[in-house]
Amino acid sequence: MPEAVGWRWASTRALIDGADDGITDIASVVQRVPRFADLLALGPHEDGFARLRRAETVGRPLGDPGFLAQIEAATGRTLAAAKRGRKPKDEARTP
Known part of the structure; x- marks a missing residue:
């Protein structure tokens, strides 16, 4: 035990x-x-622990897209990871 x-x-x-x-x-x-x-x-599930640790380091819940959508709807917050990198410039404002 x-x-x-x-x-x-x-x-x-x-x-x-x-x-x-x-x-x-x-x-x-x-x-x-x-x-x-x-x-x-059964002992520890290494892949599961690794996924939990990654989610923990970025402060996001771990789950499939449907679960994340439910949590987002309940909290009014965006929780799913967004596309990384700089946001494109607004072409309408570019001279």
């Missing part, structure tokens, strides 16, 4: 035991991952 099982305030023990611990409500996790210990046994 990972070290998080022994952390005093981690929810890991409750999820592995399959029982709320008075702080952690495990129902929503158990619906998606019935055997949490099996998930932990």
Whole structure:
């Protein structure tokens, strides 16, 4: 088992035991991952971690275009990466 099982305030023990611990409500996790210990046994997903780290360094959420569109609509902010580089000059204002 990972070290998080022994952390005093981690929810890991409750999820592995399959029982709320008075702080952690495990129902929503158990619906998606019935055997949490099996998930932990898989170990880290290196590609997934690399994608998370890249998204974290630029401060953008990670997800497919549909997910990003939903978050943009909910927040009123542009979150998808824009085209890199300088913006083209406005040709109407060029002498």
